[in-house]
Amino acid sequence: MLKISKKINWLYSAKRCCIVVQRCSLSDVIFKEHNCSGSITLNRPKSLNAYNQQMVLSITAMLDEWCQNNSIAFVTIEGTGNKAFCAGGDIIHLCDTYFETKMHYAVSVCPKPVISFAEGYCFG
Numbered sequence: 001m002l003k004i005s006k007k008i009n010w011l012y013s014a015k016r017c018c019i020v021v022q023r024c025s026l027s028d029v030i031f032k033e034h035n036c037s038g039s040i041t042l043n044r045p046k047s048l049n050a051y052n053q054q055m056v057l058s059i060t061a062m063l064d065e066w067c068q069n070n071s072i073a074f075v076t077i078e079g080t081g082n083k084a085f086c087a088g089g090d091i092i093h094l095c096d097t098y099f100e101t102k103m104h105y106a107v108s109v110c111p112k113p114v115i116s117f118a119e120g121y122c123f124g
Contacts, residue, residue: 029055031062036073038066044090045081048121052093056103063106074113084121 029051032039040059042049051059066072079085089100107114116122 028052029058031058033072036071038062038069038072038075040075040077042077042079042086045079045083047090048084048087049079049081050087050090051100052090053096053099056089056099060099060103060106063103063110067106067110067112072112074115075110076115076117078117079119082119085116085118086123087121088123 027043030039030041030043032041040062042051042055044050044052044055063075066075089097
């Protein structure tokens with residue numbers, strides 16, 4: 001598993017505890033754990049949520065972690081903004097398509113359901 005620095009913020013509500021893990025600068029991707037689910041939010045609406053290399057590495061690492069975690073039953077993926085779910089790889093910041101392919105493979109072999117909430121453009 002990739003070692004990526006973790007920044008954990010605890011958010012408490014009256015009914016549940018939520019862990020927010022931020023692994024990319026400026027919160028390009030946001031990971032949350034709610035009870036038995038893992039949530040990935042692509043957070044680059046100005047670039048139509050196109051993913052860069054750091055996002056790809058972070059998503060792959062978190063998927064690997066959640067696939068091994070018995071307390072996570074399913075994973076959801078969504079994008080911020082209403083123009084696009086994801087425009088695919090950012091051609092300016094995505095250096096190596098090997099990592100992109102590895103992320104797609106991680107999604108396809110995850111033994112848990114991966115559910116996408118897509119609104120707008122959906123590429124990649």
